[in-house]
Amino acid sequence: MISFSFGIYQNYANERLASNNLLTNLVIGFQDDKENNRYVTKEMLDRCIDQFSDNIKSKVDCFLVIPEIENELYTECRFSVKDGVFASGEKIKENFLRADWVDTYFSEEQEAKGEPVVLIFDKGGSQNKTPVTDRLLKEGGNGFIWLQGKKYHIIGTQTILTDSVLVPYASLDKKTILGKEGVTIMFRTMFTGEQYKEITGIMEKELGELAVIPPMESVDDIQLKIAVTMTAIAVLITLVISLNFTILYLYILDKRKRQMGIFLVCGLNRGRA
Structure with missing residues (x-):
């Protein structure tokens, strides 16, 4: 029974380590250290992602x-x-196209090479372009807009985000500062405790106090109650077993008192008795 109890605890410990999380998205925020002029840049995030195991990379559909x-x-x-190269998030790309939020999307080659291409906001045709969109088009012209001192070729439009643009991640300068929204890691299925520990460990090592690590929200409570x-x-x-054996022993001993006495007299x- 002691072995059985230990087995239950050991099973719980293993389940807790690899338990499924209720969420499929892990959001790690970024914060600035303006006094020391320290910010999270694309170059720093690249180093983190490069250290992720293939197990994580293969199960992540999209980084945002x-x-x-x-x-x-x-x-x-x-x-x-x-x-080992940047690519389009297949599920994100498929969902965007199916919902008609974009009329086209970046190809795998454009993502991998970091080509300066862009999807610009346009809801309902040129007559409905916003002032920001108009400004970008006027500054660029002939199907281009300017970003980070580079000409980005407009390959299509998007209706997801007003006055916003979508660009390939690899097209950004490596010194580009990333916003405080941080990085959202979208898994295809619920991520595990082991994956959480690996990702947060790498982020803490590379980014230090610039990384805002969220607590792991798991379904361990149910497993703990069961254990x-x-x-x-x-x-x-x-x-109960111990008490039963004690009562049984005392009963047998009581019944054999007369026999024990005879054996001792003999x-x-x-x-021996």
Whole structure:
């Protein structure tokens, strides 16, 4: 019964380490250290992602970051990693196209090479372009806009984010500062405790206090209740068994008192009797 109880606890410990999380998205925020002029940059995030195991990279559908671009233009980058190079998030790309939120999307080659291409906001045609969109088009012209001193070719439009643009992550300068929204890691399924520990460990090592690590929200409470209940039942059974053996022994001993006396009278020692 002691072995059984230990087995229950050991099983709970293993389940807790690899238990599924209720969420499929892990959001790690970034914070600035303006006094020391320290910020989280694309180069720093690249180092973190490069250290992620293949187990994590293969199960992440999309990384989402919001770089801080000049003119306070809201910019989004959604990407994945395949065979060591940046690629489009397949599920994100599929969902965007199915919902008609974009009329086209970045190709795997454009993501991998970091080509300066952009999806610009346009809801309902040129007559409905916003002032920000008009300004970008006027500054660029002929199908281009300017970002980080580079010409970004407009390959399509998006209706997801007003006055915003989508660009390939690899097209950004490595010194680009990433916004305080941090990086959102979107898993295809619920991420595990082991994956959480690996990712947060790497982030803490590379970014230090600039990384804002969220607590792990798990479903361990149910497993803990089951483990505690089963252990309590095991202890109760052990006590009942012990009491039963004690009562049985005393009953047998009481019944054999007369026989024991006869054996002792006949010359047997107590051990033999």
